[in-house]
Amino acid sequence: MSRQTRQVGGSHRGLDMWLLQRASSVYMALFLPAFLVFVLLDTPLDHAAWSGLFIPLTMKVSVLLFIAAVLAHAWIGLREIFIDYVHFLLPRLALYFAFAALYLACLIWAVDILWSVN
Amino acid sequence: MNRQRPFFLDLLAIRLPIGGVVSILHRASGAFLALAIPALLYALMLSLRSPQDFARVQAFFGGGLGWLIGLVALWALLHHLFAGLRHLGFDIGYGEEKIRARLTAKLAMAAAIVLVGGFALIGLAKSGGLA
Numbered sequence: 001m002s003r004q005t006r007q008v009g010g011s012h013r014g015l016d017m018w019l020l021q022r023a024s025s026v027y028m029a030l031f032l033p034a035f036l037v038f039v040l041l042d043t044p045l046d047h048a049a050w051s052g053l054f055i056p057l058t059m060k061v062s063v064l065l066f067i068a069a070v071l072a073h074a075w076i077g078l079r080e081i082f083i084d085y086v087h088f089l090l091p092r093l094a095l096y097f098a099f100a101a102l103y104l105a106c107l108i109w110a111v112d113i114l115w116s117v118n
Numbered sequence: 119m120n121r122q123r124p125f126f127l128d129l130l131a132i133r134l135p136i137g138g139v140v141s142i143l144h145r146a147s148g149a150f151l152a153l154a155i156p157a158l159l160y161a162l163m164l165s166l167r168s169p170q171d172f173a174r175v176q177a178f179f180g181g182g183l184g185w186l187i188g189l190v191a192l193w194a195l196l197h198h199l200f201a202g203l204r205h206l207g208f209d210i211g212y213g214e215e216k217i218r219a220r221l222t223a224k225l226a227m228a229a230a231i232v233l234v235g236g237f238a239l240i241g242l243a244k245s246g247g248l249a
Contacts, residue, residue, distance in 0.1 A: 022206065022209065025202050025206065026206070028199075029199065029202070029203060029206075032199070046169075046172070047165075047168070047169040047172035047173075048169075050165060050166070050172065051165075051166050051172075054166060067159075070155065071155070074148075074151070074152035074155060075152075077145075077148045077149075077152060078149070078152050081145065081149060099152075102156070103155070106155055106156060106159055109159060109163075110159060110162075113159065113162060113163045113166060116166070116167070117166050
């Protein structure tokens, strides 16, 4: 593997990525069971009850934070996979950027989805 | 590279240890979930948009191919979660010894399968499929 590939597309930012991966995983692991309890308390689950869960601002914000954690976690995880299997710089960077763009779009979309509930 | 090292490649005799199985499934389930994000957001959008779209999402995951996709996604999520908790344990120094590492690998693997199996059975029973 070329020096260029390692410097530009490699794992030199290992520690902050590693830390963000842990931080996002802890938030997701705490949020998911709590959210599940919220949902299960609200039976029978029809559209009114389900969308009603998303009306309070605290719920919107904590769900958006969860989605942001998912997206960051997914991007870092995919990056690990690309580092392992995609050994040429250009396709590796193309994959980094493509998923970064896709996930940023998802984040903006998530804001629209959540704030459309009222 | 040293090509004289001991070499054992009897494909019928070698087996990935349980930790290795959990690890590769952690990666596979993570990749699956990462690629499924836009579809999951789409389902969230529909479920919140209107009672009609909520019913569409319910109908999709309620039977047939959608039901299977939902079960696979649920397994991927649970396996990734449990295998990930195991890694968080390693980070703080819990379960690094061989015996405990093997035990937690089996637990993570089994917990995801049992939960998804139970969920599927409850769904079948509720829909009258087991009656």
